[in-house]
Amino acid sequence: MNEAAPLNRTQPTERSPVAGHVRWTIAALLFFATTINYLDRQVLGVLKPTLTTELHWSETDYADIVFWFQAAYAIGLLGFGRIIDRIGTRRGYAVAIGVWSVAAILHAGVRSAVGFAVVRFTLGLGEAGNFPAGIKTIAEWFPKRERALAAGLMNAGSNVGAVITPLLVPVLVLAFGWRSAFIVTGAIGFIWLAAWLMIYRVPRAYKRLGAAELALIESDPPEPTAPVRWSALFRLRATWAFVVAKFLTDPIWYLFLFWLPDFFAKTYHLDLTTFGPPLVVIFVLADVGSIGGGWLSATLIKRGFSVNDGRKIALLVSAVLVIPVAFASGVSNLWLAVAILGLAAAAHQGWSSNLYALVTDTVPKSAVASVIGIGSAAGAIGGMIMAKSVGAILDSIGSYQPIFIWASSIYLVALLIVHLLLPRLRVVAPD
Template identity: 60%
Template sequence: MSEATTSIGAAAPVAKVGMYRWRICAMLLLATTINYIDRQVLGVLAPFLQTEIGWNEIEYGYIVTAFQAAYAIGLLCAGAIIDRLGTRVGYAIAISIWSLAAMSHSLAASVIGFAAARFVLGFGEAGNFPAAIKTVAEWFPRKERALATGIFNSGSNIGAIVAPMMVPVVAATWGWQAAFLVTGALSAAWLVAWLLIYRTPEDQPRLSAGELAYIRSDPPEPTVRVPWSRILRHRQAWAFVAAKFITDPIWWFFLFWLPKFLHAEYGLTLLGLGLPLIVIFVLADVGSIFGGWLAGRFIKMGWSVNRARKTAMGICGLAVVPIVFAANADNLWLAVGLIGLATAGHQGWSANVFTLTSDMFPRRAVASVVGIGGFAGAVGGMMIATFTGFLLQTTGSYVPVFLMAGSAYLIALLVVHLLAPRLEPAQLDGAGA
């Protein structure tokens, strides 16, 4: 523990330092919630739109792949852009693009039209996580980052809960086009609030001196931007990239195919999808916060960051394994329980995987590392989208995908451990950098 941390801890306990940083975390939570509402609208409406527009499983796979392709391209660019422009401007640009793209779905009337709208949406939404992770690195000391990440990352589950609650009702009342217009408008409203409220800690007049000192209690870091070529020389970067590439496709499958799975296997109508999806993503929400809390709890018990992070990741990975039985479950709620446990495991895993970046890289490189890893995850998502489309068109069986989901996380943890056995910080400025 540094002298700065010791003196702050002695003079001003965390509870008395101030709580403004958690308001920023709440903004990130809301942005991530809206982000997932916007992307989830198509998944919720997919069984209905498949009949309305007339696409088959392969064409739906291509529509999802269009989103993933743009998301991959956007992530490759977003991290570096946000590191260069800063979180306030970078986040604003990203959400402006995805807000307009979300509303543009209402104009689509063909497979090509939906694919084009999804492509632009994916490009804009790619900025969310690099910006949010960088904001956490700017606003929170290292020991609170996993919890803050878990909290804002839970917005992905809240969005996935709100979407099946809201979208079917809006679509049934005013038409499916209205669902895209309403959710896109939420993004625009958040943008206005962000521009009015957000400043960096040093420029935020509402932040107390004590809380600023607490936020900056970690040892100081250089501020020079780090190019990708230097980042990718380090095994720590490849550990994060591998974790995202192997496990992100499973989450994409959950988002875009669960409504279709429940509709196909259990005959659920558009309005009937709501409750099962809500239960699944409530469990995912609990898993996200629990996963971040668990690693922090282990660290407070005196465990090393390496042991705490990987133990939490292992526990979350094990929670996904029982999903291998979901495809053959003869009861709807048994399937929902198995899938909900898996989504909880994924989100707890994800909270810790995102935090690996701030464990191993300085703040000035975090958004770039997240962007590179997110690119890898989106490429994996493209692959599983196309594979699932062809699989379902030819066999109609979800079994192979659930088998992949059950094994992916433990394989990814092994790869992370082999590449970063001690989670040592990358020496970006050392002789070997």
Template identity: 50%
Template sequence: MQVEKQDKIGNYRWRIVVLLFFATTINYIDRQVLGILAPQLQQQFGWSESDYGFIIMAFQIAYAVGLISMGTLLDKIGTRLGFIIAISLWSLAGMAHAAARSVFSFSLARFALGIGESANFPAAVKTVAEWFPKKERALATGIFNSGPNVGAILTPLLIPVIALELGWEWGFIITGALGFIWLLFWIPMYRKPELDKRLSDAERRHILQDDTEPDATKLPWKSIISYKQTWGICLARFLTDPIWWFFLYWLPKFLNSNHNIDLTNIGLPLIIIYMVSIGGSIFGGWMSSFLINRGKNPVAARILTIFLLALLVVPIFFASFTSSLWLAVALISMATFAHQGYAANIFTIVSDIFPKSAVGSVVGLSGFAGAIGGVLFSGAVGVILEITGSYYVIFGIASVAYLLCWLSLQLLVPAHQKIQLPQI
């Protein structure tokens, strides 16, 4: 009977979330192409380690700026037009890498890519809010949010083949073109559910069933930054987001310099690393839920889970010392597994302690803090590699970052205190 009822409602909204999944997958493919090609480009153009660090910083600065501005823009122009502008910008920027020849021109292309790509997650979350009732939004978000891992797996499979057969420029051109192919589906398919004539009346009522509920008052950041919990979460993201950025952009270079891995054989190590990281996201969510079901306070359960995962990152310090490729892959995989499990909990802590009207602001503010941390760390990585010629300092920083993150949460995010913000 339940299946029959669902059939009568209709399922057009799930086609929309499939579009969001592909947009997010393309988003991660486009941002990761440079990391895969970095060893070849560094040799061809004579980049120093600092040069590469500055190129990465350009993307992260733009991404940080975009994270605190795109939400407002999307609210003004709507998700349909917002996505059209954003994916057109980042696709053109991705393709523009093919014409770049200097550090400045690559940095300029990366900056434009960062501005465009920063809109993806705010736009996707807003689209889910428009097209799904509250009881279905978590599932819809989970579907589109699996795109980053899929993108991280597909990129090392696709880019080496394209670059070796056609040249590195085509790696950027072909992946950049994917966004325009996506627009061929988005433009005709997407309208607000109130206006979409392809929806049945039953599905439209189902989607809009929460519209009778009053909207929560939107709170500016200045009304929440006085709370130590906000700073604890921002500090956690500031410490750990740069490590994930490092994994995305510097692992191919590390594998190349330490283990002679190039475009012909880079696929398998990276696929293993990111496949393991998918398991971390599932484990992190399961672990905290297990502790909660055993009677532990939700926030305390998540902070304890983060501590246990932080311990898995500590051995990554030895990844720069081992001569075994697969031992290094195993140590890095443990760290990416832990990061994804941590991420599943840090986002949920926000909704555990802040009212719904403040969740978006706290997530945006903490994401900005993480992006700033990424900017600083990328610059530092380039300088450290030029001075030391080794990754041991960098992996040493990564090995303790998550323990420091746990400490910031332990000190600044009391488990039994839920924040009640004043309405304005």
């Protein structure tokens, strides 16, 4: 079926239960896709202490495996963003989750550090399609005033995935061995893929979308719709603002995903059976931040703030709330450290929700996925640098302190650069 072909639509009536709410069904699909994305990504971090012991990895071995995931993620983001803008979100998302689900399952068949690097590279290529496809879907299905909240709901899936992983993986490992964790989590993606192909269409091709909801979705002023050359996007200040912000701040999230289990093991002597609750608390708080950050800017805009002021106030609040993470490695009480790290994780996710929405505020819809891909690739490159740096620091001094100090201030630096590049938010097409 042609994704853009208009179909007859149901007028909203009292008997039409989905009238006015279809876009939130789409948001739920994006939430679950992101949950699965992070479930597959997080398994390795949870298993790090187990695999390090069983497979005799050094800190540098693990850092190298993470590095190659990040490298593939960066490459994939550059490619997938452009592909999705060309073939559409329905087919693009399907390709992405199919690739990453197969790669997740293949982890069960390798044992060496090199083998893990290869399958992690493939996983990174596939997982790269999630956010370009998801944020473009939000731009297609939501008016500007709701996009940060929708992005927050989608982004909340990353935290739910990170919560489920430390609860599910130990159960699977203790019952069936570590390979089962990769097989089970990888297989879940194919369930979502079937649902996506059955349900998803763009708004004007969706049979059950009411006229009133379509009018709401299309209520913003018209934007440029002509295809934009990929190279032309680098002439946009909005592209560079997103690139710089992602490059500087995404590595902090990768630090939480891939090293927190190790941090708790080294600092508080927790193991596979005991670091689950602290991780659950941190990522539940991150969920609150993801939705709360989107809610904050959406509420400010509804109360009369400009889109520019609403987005930047929410970004500033998020940046300030990360600052206490500088003290995370210096506290002796486990739960105080959890509270500090949870606040930082929540702030990061609130930051991300508004940063993604900022792209939809400043870039033509026809190029949203491409810009998301370019910026997210920059974030992955930052993550590669982080992986190498963390491995070197831990091998040399064995402390997370310098890493957390750097993390505490980098969001304010990123926000300053965003503001200098984009003093006002508006959609600008390249010349």
